[in-house]
Amino acid sequence: MLLRLLSFGLAFLFWQLLALMLPPSILPGPIAPSIVLWENLDAGDVFRHLWITLLRVFGGLALALAIAVPVGVLMGVHRSAERILDIWVMVAMTIPSLCYALICFIWLGLNEYAAIVAIAVTAAPSIAINVWEGVKGIDVKLIQMARAYEADRRLILTRVLLPQVMPYIMASLRFGLGIIWKITVFVELIGRPNGVGFKLFYWYQLADMTQVLAWTLLFTLVMLLIELVALKELERRLFSWRPRVAA
Amino acid sequence: MSIAKIEIQKLTKTYPPRHAEDEAMRVLKGLDLAIQPHEFVCILGRSGCGKSTLLNAIAGLDRDFSGTIQIDGRALNGGRAPVRIAYLFQEPRLLPWLTAERNVDFALRSCRVPSARWAELKDRYLAMTGLDRFRTYYPHQLSGGMAQRLALVRALCIEPDILLMDEPFSGLDELTARRLRVDLLRIWRETRKTVVFVTHNAFEASFLADRILVMVRGEFQAEIPVNVPRPRDYDDPAIFEINRNVVRLFLKIAESGPAEDADAAAAPLGETESAPRVGAH
Numbered sequence: 001m002l003l004r005l006l007s008f009g010l011a012f013l014f015w016q017l018l019a020l021m022l023p024p025s026i027l028p029g030p031i032a033p034s035i036v037l038w039e040n041l042d043a044g045d046v047f048r049h050l051w052i053t054l055l056r057v058f059g060g061l062a063l064a065l066a067i068a069v070p071v072g073v074l075m076g077v078h079r080s081a082e083r084i085l086d087i088w089v090m091v092a093m094t095i096p097s098l099c100y101a102l103i104c105f106i107w108l109g110l111n112e113y114a115a116i117v118a119i120a121v122t123a124a125p126s127i128a129i130n131v132w133e134g135v136k137g138i139d140v141k142l143i144q145m146a147r148a149y150e151a152d153r154r155l156i157l158t159r160v161l162l163p164q165v166m167p168y169i170m171a172s173l174r175f176g177l178g179i180i181w182k183i184t185v186f187v188e189l190i191g192r193p194n195g196v197g198f199k200l201f202y203w204y205q206l207a208d209m210t211q212v213l214a215w216t217l218l219f220t221l222v223m224l225l226i227e228l229v230a231l232k233e234l235e236r237r238l239f240s241w242r243p244r245v246a247a
Numbered sequence: 248m249s250i251a252k253i254e255i256q257k258l259t260k261t262y263p264p265r266h267a268e269d270e271a272m273r274v275l276k277g278l279d280l281a282i283q284p285h286e287f288v289c290i291l292g293r294s295g296c297g298k299s300t301l302l303n304a305i306a307g308l309d310r311d312f313s314g315t316i317q318i319d320g321r322a323l324n325g326g327r328a329p330v331r332i333a334y335l336f337q338e339p340r341l342l343p344w345l346t347a348e349r350n351v352d353f354a355l356r357s358c359r360v361p362s363a364r365w366a367e368l369k370d371r372y373l374a375m376t377g378l379d380r381f382r383t384y385y386p387h388q389l390s391g392g393m394a395q396r397l398a399l400v401r402a403l404c405i406e407p408d409i410l411l412m413d414e415p416f417s418g419l420d421e422l423t424a425r426r427l428r429v430d431l432l433r434i435w436r437e438t439r440k441t442v443v444f445v446t447h448n449a450f451e452a453s454f455l456a457d458r459i460l461v462m463v464r465g466e467f468q469a470e471i472p473v474n475v476p477r478p479r480d481y482d483d484p485a486i487f488e489i490n491r492n493v494v495r496l497f498l499k500i501a502e503s504g505p506a507e508d509a510d511a512a513a514a515p516l517g518e519t520e521s522a523p524r525v526g527a528h
Contacts, residue, residue, distance in 0.1 A: 141338065144340075146353075148308055149334070149405070155356065241343060241346075243385075243387040
């Protein structure tokens with residue numbers, strides 16, 4: 001914790017030093033954006049934009065998981081499904097998110113659905129690969145044990161398979177969230193009239209560097225909060241059965 | 248004579264060749280076997296002789312064989328056995344995400360034991376194995392011996408008619424294994440299951456069994472009755488005597504056939520283990 005604080009302190013110091021050498025229109029110091037951020041929060045419309053962005057992030061994440069987890073499981077379980085799908089997952093992963101965003105907006109219109117679909121489709125391939133790896137690592141001996149005890153399919157799925165894949169799904173969740181944050185602001189910049197990405201682009205057009213940094217700061221803080229508090233806690237609860245590797 | 252608990256006729260299991268030029272491997276070569284109710288039978292053989300394949304066939308895990316397996320006079324035609332069968336593996340195979348008690352619950356649920364009986368069954372068998380205090384422990388918190396004991400509780404709780412055991416003590420240190428063997432016999436005398444116990448340890452077989460079947464290259468080569476009265480004592484010279492005879496016989500059979508090494512190399516189980524051990528004494 002101390003080391004973390006120290007590294008944060010150093011980063012701020014570095015930012016401040018850099019800002020002293022550059023004109024404020026290019027790089028203001030860390031103080032000005034923080035004050036602007038505070039003022040924005042006070043003014044009120046920050047939460048509206050943040051809220052709509054978060055909705056897109058989690059909507060996109062849910063849809064991405066709904067697509068990717070079954071695909072990943074199928075690929076891990078069936079040899080032939082793996083052979084058919086693996087190349088398509090690779091293809092889907094190499095297509096830039098810009099292409100997905102543009103295609104979705106053209107096909108589905110400039111609306112919320114298009115945004116969420118674009119976000120989900122961009123993130124899904126990487127999540128699918130993660131889950132696929134997880135399913136391939138399943139312990140067959142435990143399944144054999146369950147079959148020897150006449151467990152039905154549902155019980156094998158919920159008690160034997162899912163707990164083994166869960167760590168990989170969790171990892172995909174964190175990692176998917178990381179990708180999705182970035183895609184979401186990007187999609188908002190292209191085709192939505194609100195959200196953090198829209199605000200960033202708005203201030204960019206007005207060449208207000210302090211505001212751009214203030215919004216970036218806000219976004220980063222919220223993301224860290226979710227990552228460190230919510231996901232860490234979820235992970236702790238889900239995997240309490242695991243032996244601790246380090247104290 | 249009453250109907251055998253397990254009746255096996257001409258059981259043959261063939262693995263398809265891995266490469267086109269190889270011959271198909273016959274792992275079990277027309278086995279005949281009849282096991283009486285409440286009998287404790289040990290199948291002795293080195294790794295790769297087909298012991299585990301036989302157990303998997305009886306358990307219904309492997310349905311790809313020819314010949315017949317009848318349990319209580321009813322054929323096992325790719326379906327489930329008409330009686331409840333419990334299987335104890337070489338490793339405990341506990342579910343690491345469930346506590347000791349929940350692991351037992353898993354077997355109770357999957358075997359559809361009415362939940363009204365769960366508490367009573369768990370209390371009984373956890374107490375019998377001395378695991379009562381460890382209900383809330385996760386498998387990684389248990390020692391190897393305790394984990395295997397818990398696997399035994401899981402097997403007993405479903406009140407099986409038949410208990411299949413595949414070298415369940417071979418992964419444990421000798422002292423722990425000894426204690427578990429004694430416990431197993433005590434529990435067996437109380438519950439009287441039909442037991443098919445597979446092992447490569449001649450002393451273990453001599454100590455546990457009513458009857459030892461020696462298996463070499465997928466065939467039963469000898470049958471040795473163990474007429475030592477129960478309860479048995481570890482230091483009973485009669486058991487040592489049987490152990491000595493079994494080992495002698497085993498070596499004779501193994502040497503008379505084609506080179507065992509070639510056979511072991513062809514074994515699909517991929518285990519490595521040397522000649523049957525004389526109990527560690």
